[in-house]
Amino acid sequence: MTVAAEGSPPLRMTRARRNALLQSEPVQGFALISPTFLYALILLVLPILVVIAHSFWTQHYLTIDRTFTLENYRIALTEPIYRDLLWRSLYISLTVSLFTVLLAYPIAYFISFHGGRHKSLWLFLITIPFWTSYLLRVMSWKVILGYNGVLNSGLMGLGIIDEPSTALLYNSSAVIITLTHAWAAFAILPIFVSLEKVDRTLVEAATDLGDGPLRSFLRVTLPLSAPGVISAALIVMIPTVGDYVTPKLVGGKDGVMIANAIQAQFGKAANWPLGAALSVTTMLIVSLIAGATVLIIRTLQRMAR
Amino acid sequence: MRARRFLPGGWLSAYAFLYIVFLYLPVIFLPIFSVNTAATPKFPLTGFTLQWYEDLPRTPALLDAAWNSLIVGVSASLLATVLGILAARSITRYRYPGRRTINGLIMAPLVLPEVIVAISMLLVMLQLGLSLSLFTVVLGHVLICIPYSMTVLTSGFEGFDRSLEEASADLGESAFGTFRRVTLPMVAPAIISSLLVCFTISLDEFIIAFFLTGTEATLPIYIWGQLRFASKLPGVLALGTLLLVASFLLMTIAEILRRRAARRTQNEGGLYA
Numbered sequence: 167m168t169v170a171a172e173g174s175p176p177l178r179m180t181r182a183r184r185n186a187l188l189q190s191e192p193v194q195g196f197a198l199i200s201p202t203f204l205y206a207l208i209l210l211v212l213p214i215l216v217v218i219a220h221s222f223w224t225q226h227y228l229t230i231d232r233t234f235t236l237e238n239y240r241i242a243l244t245e246p247i248y249r250d251l252l253w254r255s256l257y258i259s260l261t262v263s264l265f266t267v268l269l270a271y272p273i274a275y276f277i278s279f280h281g282g283r284h285k286s287l288w289l290f291l292i293t294i295p296f297w298t299s300y301l302l303r304v305m306s307w308k309v310i311l312g313y314n315g316v317l318n319s320g321l322m323g324l325g326i327i328d329e330p331s332t333a334l335l336y337n338s339s340a341v342i343i344t345l346t347h348a349w350a351a352f353a354i355l356p357i358f359v360s361l362e363k364v365d366r367t368l369v370e371a372a373t374d375l376g377d378g379p380l381r382s383f384l385r386v387t388l389p390l391s392a393p394g395v396i397s398a399a400l401i402v403m404i405p406t407v408g409d410y411v412t413p414k415l416v417g418g419k420d421g422v423m424i425a426n427a428i429q430a431q432f433g434k435a436a437n438w439p440l441g442a443a444l445s446v447t448t449m450l451i452v453s454l455i456a457g458a459t460v461l462i463i464r465t466l467q468r469m470a471r
Numbered sequence: 472m473r474a475r476r477f478l479p480g481g482w483l484s485a486y487a488f489l490y491i492v493f494l495y496l497p498v499i500f501l502p503i504f505s506v507n508t509a510a511t512p513k514f515p516l517t518g519f520t521l522q523w524y525e526d527l528p529r530t531p532a533l534l535d536a537a538w539n540s541l542i543v544g545v546s547a548s549l550l551a552t553v554l555g556i557l558a559a560r561s562i563t564r565y566r567y568p569g570r571r572t573i574n575g576l577i578m579a580p581l582v583l584p585e586v587i588v589a590i591s592m593l594l595v596m597l598q599l600g601l602s603l604s605l606f607t608v609v610l611g612h613v614l615i616c617i618p619y620s621m622t623v624l625t626s627g628f629e630g631f632d633r634s635l636e637e638a639s640a641d642l643g644e645s646a647f648g649t650f651r652r653v654t655l656p657m658v659a660p661a662i663i664s665s666l667l668v669c670f671t672i673s674l675d676e677f678i679i680a681f682f683l684t685g686t687e688a689t690l691p692i693y694i695w696g697q698l699r700f701a702s703k704l705p706g707v708l709a710l711g712t713l714l715l716v717a718s719f720l721l722m723t724i725a726e727i728l729r730r731r732a733a734r735r736t737q738n739e740g741g742l743y744a
Binding site: 191192193194195196198199201202203205206207209210211212213214216217220269272273275276277280286288290291292293294295297298299300301302303305306307309310312314315316318319320323347350351400401404405407408409410411415425428429432438441442445448449452 | 483484486487490491493494495497498500501504511512513514515554555557558560561562564565566567568569570573576577579580581582583584585586587588590591592593594595598610611613614617671674675677678682691694695698707711714715718719722726730
């Protein structure tokens with residue numbers, strides 16, 4: 167027993183109120199999530215802030231000069247090497263997201279509308295290859311597209327070509343093919359989820375009111391599944407811009423992407439601030455493009471109605 | 472009555488079949504060439520051998536890498552799942568302001584280029600004077616595993632009938648007793664499923680380990696090193712096949728458990744839906 171417990175009524179009141187507050191939903195919920203939240207704060211938000219800070223500094227050999235400068239950004243945006251790498255990374259990631267979404271939509275549609283009882287089995291089948299090592303999946307494309315690879319030896323065996331083609335591997339097309347394959351499952355899932363939410367009676371209503379299958383698809387199903395298309399595009403586009411393994415393994419000289427340049431700045435070239443500026447620039451450009459994609463798809467969705 | 476739908480099912484089925492072939496074909500080449508006698512992977516196949524598999528246990532560097540991967544995978548999946556349980560429970564059980572923002576932040580590693588996550592963590596760890604080791608790899612893997620853990624666990628926790636816990640408390644169980652005897656059995660499959668998913672991700676993760684490890688290699692880093700030498704390729708293919716089988720088994724068990732968890736709490740969907 168403490169003195170406070172026997173104390174005056176107002177004091178007991180505050181304690182009661184404090185207890186009530188501690189047991190209230192918001193406080194308990196927040197307390198429960200705070201370890202995870204702090205973890206993300208310390209190991210994600212703080213590091214990104216440190217990167218942003220570094221991008222405004224300069225490096226002299228091993229010491230970092232902390233005077234504010236925009237020089238790194240000038241280099242990142244105007245030096246031809248980095249400008250080209252940024253453009254190429256964007257081009258590759260946009261192409262890959264377009265292809266993955268286009269290829270994934272019919273599958274997601276098929277599973278959602280014709281999957282019957284086996285929907286989850288289909289989804290599981292599609293996600294299995296995604297759970298195998300990314301490194302190995304990229305490597306298997308190297309095995310397929312290489313000079314002595316599966317495709318070349320197969321085509322030669324069939325008599326279609328006389329000597330192995332070097333055009334298959336070590337260029338940006340190889341990067342695009344590999345990435346499209348690697349991210350396929352990621353695009354199917356969000357589209358499938360949004361197709362599942364499409365009210366089937368609306369499709370029937372459109373048909374009853376005289377819309378043909380194609381028209382009712384274009385005017386009802388497709389616009390209603392736009393949110394899934396948006397998240398599929400983003401989920402593929404954002405990580406592929408910064409892909410490191412694929413360009414390194416199958417990209418050759420023509421397929422190098424921005425992540426390889428960022429890595430070089432933190433490795434051999436050892437210019438952290440420039441690497442940081444390249445990272446921030448990449449994140450900003452990706453966010454802009456992502457925002458633009460959302461806007462474009464939303465506009466198309468509205469026009470379709 | 473079935474409404475007429477855009478595109479007949481027949482065409483779509485054919486497309487679905489081709490798509491599955493496209494998804495699986497590259498992966499299938501790994502096991503095929505891992506039992507081929509020729510050192511370069513090309514057709515026609517030259518003969519069957521298990522030599523590349525037999526060589527694996529005789530490679531000390533590989534065994535070290537496998538051991539490192541095991542340590543990292545177990546630690547990362549345990550930590551990520553504990554943090555995932557806390558967050559998923561909070562998200563599904565309580566309503567409070569800022570809930571969505573916090574959830575978004577925790578899920579953010581899913582939509583950030585991994586290279587950027589890796590280099591930003593690298594910068595901070597070097598600034599803090601932490602020397603790079605398997606420990607720093609674990610820290611990184613936990614961060615990227617939490618979103619997956621959350622997804623699996625939220626699907627297990629959602630639709631969880633709170634009245635069961637209340638009933639248990641009313642009948643005189645302590646908070647801990649309620650947790651152990653009511654909550655835990657209901658969510659155990661989801662928790663195990665989360666552990667397996669996280670372990671699989673950590674086992675296969677390359678970029679973060681590549682940046683955050685010191686001298687110790689994990690399996691993907693070992694593979695990466697071997698890829699430079701053409702003559703080592705069959706060994707890599709054999710190792711890759713083993714990893715493939717391991718991931719496949721782990722994910723199948725995880726999915727079965729997750730479904731069981733979802734069924735227990737009468738909830739559909741989850742990692743895939």
